[in-house]
Every structure is written in structure tokens, then in C-alpha cells.
Amino acid sequence: GENVEQHPSTLSVQEGDSAVIKCTYSDSASNYFPWYKQELGKRPQLIIDIRSNVGEKKDQRIAVTLNKTAKHFSLHITETQPEDSAVYFCAASGMEGSNYKLTFGKGTLLTVNP
Amino acid sequence: NAGVTQTPKFRILKIGQSMTLQCAQDMNHNYMYWYRQDPGMGLKLIYYSVGAGITDKGEVPNGYNVSRSTTEDFPLRLELAAPSQTSVYFCASMGAGNTIYFGEGSWLTVV
Numbered sequence: 003g004e005n006v007e008q009h010p011s012t013l014s015v016q017e018g019d020s021a022v023i024k025c026t027y028s029d030s031a032s033n034y035f036p037w038y039k040q041e042l043g044k045r046p047q048l049i050i051d052i053r054s055n056v057g058e059k060k061d062q063r064i065a066v067t068l069n070k071t072a073k074h075f076s077l078h079i080t081e082t083q084p085e086d087s088a089v090y091f092c093a094a095s096g097m098e099g100s101n102y103k104l105t106f107g108k109g110t111l112l113t114v115n116p
Numbered sequence: 117n118a119g120v121t122q123t124p125k126f127r128i129l130k131i132g133q134s135m136t137l138q139c140a141q142d143m144n145h146n147y148m149y150w151y152r153q154d155p156g157m158g159l160k161l162i163y164y165s166v167g168a169g170i171t172d173k174g175e176v177p178n179g180y181n182v183s184r185s186t187t188e189d190f191p192l193r194l195e196l197a198a199p200s201q202t203s204v205y206f207c208a209s210m211g212a213g214n215t216i217y218f219g220e221g222s223w224l225t226v227v
Contacts (some may be wrong), residue, residue: 003140007149010160034214036214036215036216044221044222045206045218045219046159046206046218046219047218048216051213091158091159093216095214098157102147102166102210102214103161103164104118104134104214104216105161106159106160107158108149109157109158
């Protein structure tokens with residue numbers, strides 16, 4: 003099955019700096035790579051996703067890049083703000099046999115210091 | 117649409133007790149999932165279903181059972197609760213574009 007590695011496990015930045023979180027995956031058949039933000043005590047919320055036919059996608063201060071050859075993808079947050087503080091999860095998904103499955107990384111605790 | 121609804125939100129169980137976590141979605145999604153999230157950890161897949169009447173094991177199925185009698189409902193049953201099952205449980209369903217929608221979570225403590 004799919005294995006997703008996520009680094010770093012914790013990340014502390016100053017407000018206004020950029021933050022980068024990296025993930026690698028093992029299954030070359032995976033074709034969908036979402037990123038989730040989870041605030042303390044809340045459910046994970048989708049913030050951005052990318053599919054295997056796209057190399058980069060941006061949404062305001064958030065961007066995701068995908069390198070299918072190297073099997074890694076990254077989340078970039080620019081001009082960080084204190085409200086960006088949360089746990090971020092990457093995930094990879096695709097068909098496994100006839101079933102669709104999503105595998106998560108272990109998460110990155112991002113702290114943005116004012 | 118209410119999305120994915122889970123109940124109860126909080127529950128304390130004694131070792132050996134059984135309970136069912138309820139999950140319902142009103143988006144007519146075929147795929148549904150149960151994840152558990154231990155403190156400071158990621159999400160681990162317990163069971164999933166690709167449609168009514170079809171379920172399959174995920175990464176950590178031991179100690180749990182599921183059923184999928186309708187498209188809307190996907191309850192998770194804990195038999196003989198153990199302290200290792202203390203966790204936050206998230207039900208989810210998959211919609212268009214493979215987007216996963218999570219319920220609000222159920223906090224379970226086994227003492």
C-alpha cells in the first residue's frame with residue numbers, strides 16, 4: 003500500500019516569513035495530493051490539492067508543488083500569519099485495486115510567532 | 117446539506133464495554149471512511165466502504181466492526197473497549213473531485 007512521509011514534524015516561523023512542508027509518497031499510481039489544515043480540537047479542513055497532471059497550484063498565500071518523478075510534493079505558505087498556526091497534513095491517494103484510498107502523512111505542527 | 121454528522125461528540129467508556137459511533141452523510145457519497153487520530157499523530161484508516169453493502173479493512177481494523185446498510189449511514193462498532201482505543205475518531209466521505217469531507221470528530225476515552 004501507499005506510504006506517505008512528511009517533514010518536518012514541527013515548524014516555527016516568525017510572522018511574515020514563509021513556511022515549507024514536504025511530503026514523499028511511495029506508490030507511483032497515486033494521482034491526487036490534498037493538503038489539510040487542522041486547528042486544535044477541530045476536524046481537518048482541505049486547504050489546497052493538486053493532481054498528477056499539474057506541477058504547481060496556487061491559491062492566494064498557499065501553493066503546492068508536485069514532482070511525480072521524484073514522488074514528492076510540498077506546501078508553501080507565504081507571508082505567514084498567526085492564524086496559520088495549526089497542524090498540516092499531506093495525503094496521497096489513488097486506486098488500489100478497485101478501491102479508492104487516501105493515505106495521510108503524520109502531520110506538521112506549524113507555529114507562527116507574532 | 118448537513119455534510120457528515122457524527123455522534124456522540126464525547127464519550128467515556130469502561131474497559132470491556134461496547135458502543136457504536138454513528139456517522140451519516142446527506143451528500144449521496146458512495147465512499148465513506150473511519151479514521152482514528154491519536155494525540156499528536158496523523159490519521160489512520162480503520163475501515164472504509166465503497167457503497168452500501170460493501171466494507172473493507174483499513175490499516176488498523178482490530179477491535180472494530182462496521183456496517184453499511186444504506187448509502188447514508190456508516191456506523192463504527194467498538195467491541196470490548198480497551199485503553200488503546202482512546203482516540204479521536206473521524207468519519208469522512210468522498211465527494212466530487214476526490215475531496216474528502218470530515219465529520220466533527222468523536223472524542224472517546226476508555227478507562
